[in-house]
Each structure stands twice: as C-alpha cells, then as structure tokens.
Amino acid sequence: MxxxxxxxxxxxxxxxxxxxxxxxxxxxxxSDDPVVVKITIKDGKVDPSGDRVDVGTGQPIDLEVTADKPGELHVHSEPEQQLEYAAGETTLKIAIDRPGVVAVESHELDQIIVQLEVR
The missing domain is CATH 1.20.5 (Single alpha-helices involved in coiled-coils or other helix-helix interfaces)
Incomplete structure (x- = not known):
C-alpha cells in the first residue's frame, strides 16, 4: 500500500x-507583446542597475530611456548593437534571436543596466 x-x-x-x-x-x-524596460539616466546614475529581465527569443523589447543628456547604450548581442538616445524620452526597439543572457550597458557610466535573459 x-x-x-x-x-x-x-x-x-x-x-x-x-x-x-x-x-x-x-x-x-x-507573446508578440513587447517587454518594456524603463531606464532612467540622471546625474551620472542609472536605474535599473543590473536587473535580470526574462524575454522570449525574438520577442520585441522596448527600452524606454529617460535621460538628462544624450548618450548610447551597448547591447552585447550577436551582433552587438550601439543604440543612441536623446536627452528627454527615447524608445529603443530591439529583439534578440538567440537564447542566452545579453547585457545592456552604458560604457560612459561603466555600468550594466539590465541583463536580458532570452529563452
């Protein structure tokens, strides 16, 4: 029993x-709905700071950047992407086609902003 x-x-x-x-x-x-990642860059500081975000392979991702001055984000995907943003609000649209963890960072601030965990 x-x-x-x-x-x-x-x-x-x-x-x-x-x-x-x-x-x-x-x-x-x-899911065809975009994953929205809100990024704030002000006075040399950035939020979020290294958070992990789950996304599907090929799923749209909207990086909504609010910044006090223009700059550039680096997406360490294959191939790598450099995305410029303006002072104020900018939405950067990307998608990652390969599974893995992809860092989005600011080289100017020497900081990882978000890690996209692509599955």
Whole structure:
C-alpha cells in the first residue's frame, strides 16, 4: 500500500511539473507583446542597475530611456548593437534571436543596466 502511494505521489509530481513547464514555455513563445524596460539616466546614475529581465527569443523589447543628456547604450548581442538616445524620452526597439543572457550597458557610466535573459 505504501509503495502504491509513493508511486502515485511521484506520478502526480511529474504531471504537475510537465504542466507548469508547458505553460511557462507557451507564454514566452507565443507573446508578440513587447517587454518594456524603463531606464532612467540622471546625474551620472542609472536605474535599473543590473536587473535580470526574462524575454522570449525574438520577442520585441522596448527600452524606454529617460535621460538628462544624450548618450548610447551597448547591447552585447550577436551582433552587438550601439543604440543612441536623446536627452528627454527615447524608445529603443530591439529583439534578440538567440537564447542566452545579453547585457545592456552604458560604457560612459561603466555600468550594466539590465541583463536580458532570452529563452
């Protein structure tokens, strides 16, 4: 009897894990909605500061930059991208086609702003 309960518990756990995994994968792959990352650069400081953001492979990403002066973001994807922004508000649209962790940083501030975890 105990053996049947143990087998039942294992099968229930496997079924639950499979349903959670399938559900999470579908959301990422089917989403055409952009992931919005709000970035503020003011007085030589940036927010966020190294946060990780989950995105799907090929999913649109909007980097909404609010800055007190113009500058450039570096996206360490394949190929690398340099994206200029103006003083005020700028929306930079990107997508990453390969899975992995892609850093977005400011070389001027020598700081990683966000890490895009592409799945």
């Amino acid at each position: 105990q053996r049947l309960r143990a087998v039942g518990a294992v099968l229930t756990g496997v079924a639950l894990l499979a349903s959670v995994t399938a559900c999470g994968g579908e959301d990422k792959a089917s």
